[in-house]
Amino acid sequence: MKxxxxxxxxxxxxxxxxxxxKTMQLPFKVDxxxxxxxxxxxxxxxxxxxxxxxxxxxxxxxxxxxxxxxIKRSAYKVYKDIEQMLKTNQxxxxxxxxxxxxxxxxxxxxxxKKVGCRLPVKRFWTSQTTDRAIRDAFNNLIDENNxxxxxxxxxxxxxxxxxxxxxxxxxxxxxxxxxRIIKVGRVMTPTLAIVVKRExxxxxxxxxxxxxxxxxxxxxxxxxxxxxTKENKIPTIELAEQIQSMILSEAKVLDxxxxxxxxxxxxxxxxxxLQKEANKFYGFTSSETLxxxxxxxxxxxxxxxxxxxxxxxxxxxx
Numbered sequence: 001m002k003x004x005x006x007x008x009x010x011x012x013x014x015x016x017x018x019x020x021x022k023t024m025q026l027p028f029k030v031d032x033x034x035x036x037x038x039x040x041x042x043x044x045x046x047x048x049x050x051x052x053x054x055x056x057x058x059x060x061x062x063x064x065x066x067x068x069x070x071i072k073r074s075a076y077k078v079y080k081d082i083e084q085m086l087k088t089n090q091x092x093x094x095x096x097x098x099x100x101x102x103x104x105x106x107x108x109x110x111x112x113k114k115v116g117c118r119l120p121v122k123r124f125w126t127s128q129t130t131d132r133a134i135r136d137a138f139n140n141l142i143d144e145n146n147x148x149x150x151x152x153x154x155x156x157x158x159x160x161x162x163x164x165x166x167x168x169x170x171x172x173x174x175x176x177x178x179x180r181i182i183k184v185g186r187v188m189t190p191t192l193a194i195v196v197k198r199e200x201x202x203x204x205x206x207x208x209x210x211x212x213x214x215x216x217x218x219x220x221x222x223x224x225x226x227x228x229t230k231e232n233k234i235p236t237i238e239l240a241e242q243i244q245s246m247i248l249s250e251a252k253v254l255d256x257x258x259x260x261x262x263x264x265x266x267x268x269x270x271x272x273x274l275q276k277e278a279n280k281f282y283g284f285t286s287s288e289t290l291x292x293x294x295x296x297x298x299x300x301x302x303x304x305x306x307x308x309x310x311x312x313x314x315x316x317x318x
Contacts, residue, residue, distance in 0.1 A: 002028040002092040005085060006124065009035050009098040009107055012298045013129065017097060020134040030095065033082045038107055039075035040114045042164050043068050057176050061169045067161055069114040083115050095141065097124035105149075106156035123149055128303060162186065211240040215247070 008014035014034035021030055046053035048064045071079045085091075094117065098104035112121070123142035126133045142149055163186050170184035210233040213224035224243065225232045234240040269277075274293065278284040284292070296302045 003090060004028055004030050004093050004095050004122070005033060005091045006030050006095040006097050007033050007035065007082065007108065007111075009104060010037065013097065013099075016129045016300075017124070017134055020131050021138065023131075024135060024138060026138060028092070031085070031091070033085060034078075035082075035098070035107060035111065036075055036078050038110070039072055039079045039082075040069040040110045041072050042160060043070045045168055055172050055176055057173060060173055061165070062172075063165065067164070069110050071114070079111070079115075082111075086115060086117055086119075091119060093120045093122055095122050095124050096144075097137075100125050100127045102152055102156045102159065105153045106160055109153055109157065110160070120144060129300065159186075208235075210235055211237055213240060213244055213247070 006014075006017065008017060011034045014032050018032050021032075043064075045062050047070065048068070049062070052059060052062050094112075096104075096108045098108045108121075121144040123144065123146070124137045125140075125142055126137040128134075144150070167183075167185050170189075171182065174182040174184050212232055212234065215222045215224070223232055224247070234243065271290070271293070275284075275286045275289045278289040278292075279286070293302065
């Protein structure tokens with residue numbers, strides 16, 4: 001019988017999968033291991049070229065001929081333990097049970113490349129940790145050559161390289177030119193730019209007074225609109241009075257339109273919406289909400305914190 005090594009992204013997920021596996025009859029045996037998130041990372045510039053240790057504009061851009069990984073100090077033992085399991089040569093294939101998404105692919109394959117593994121890989125794909133979802137994932141393992149999985153894997157690797165190039169090169173350029181540390185990143189920098197732009201709009205906002213003409217009709221109010229531009233804001237009181245004098249003493253309803261709308265129940269919380277509501281009602285910061293949600297996820301009270309939550313989430317947190 002064939003034997004596989006299943007590697008989960010974190011210990012809690014590994015335990016959930018292991019528990020369900022014990023109740024199943026599969027045509028292969030499985031051993032279990034777990035990362036603790038990222039166990040390897042791209043090397044620092046000076047590890048490619050000693051000259052790049054110096055922050056000098058003349059050395060930019062830094063572009064390695066080949067991107068290489070190093071073991072994270074905080075995950076050294078985890079890396080070595082799994083590496084030792086692979087060296088026993090008792091496995092026919094590996095099951096990638098990292099989170100179903102681009103980052104999960106990055107976490108697994110950065111390790112896979114660094115450790116120099118050549119075993120075939122099957123993808124364990126689920127975002128839920130219910131027993132049924134885990135069984136379905138076991139019974140429907142995806143081949144590593146599946147086009148969607150390959151594209152996701154390539155996108156994850158390219159994103160990591162892009163982050164390295166943008167972050168390290170532009171951070172050094174901005175820091176050297178400004179004389180103080182300025183961190184530049186793919187996500188952080190454009191997000192900060194949006195916040196700054198909006199703040200400047202608020203600071204530079206100058207209120208402009210305007211006038212409107214409102215007519216009391218039988219049972220409702222009507223607002224005057226310019227017949228051509230459909231604009232209802234009048235810049236001066238003189239023009240408003242002139243328009244008002246031109247309006248007839250009687251108004252006639254020429255057309256009535258009615259519209260029927262259906263309102264559906266609100267969707268499940270996303271992490272962002274949960275963080276907004278937790279801050280609004282309880283004053284929690286985003287990081288506090290994420291920590292609480294992660295804790296609840298590990299107790300199986302909610303679904304994975306970065307996907308969907310049940311509508312009872314706010315009651316559980318409070």
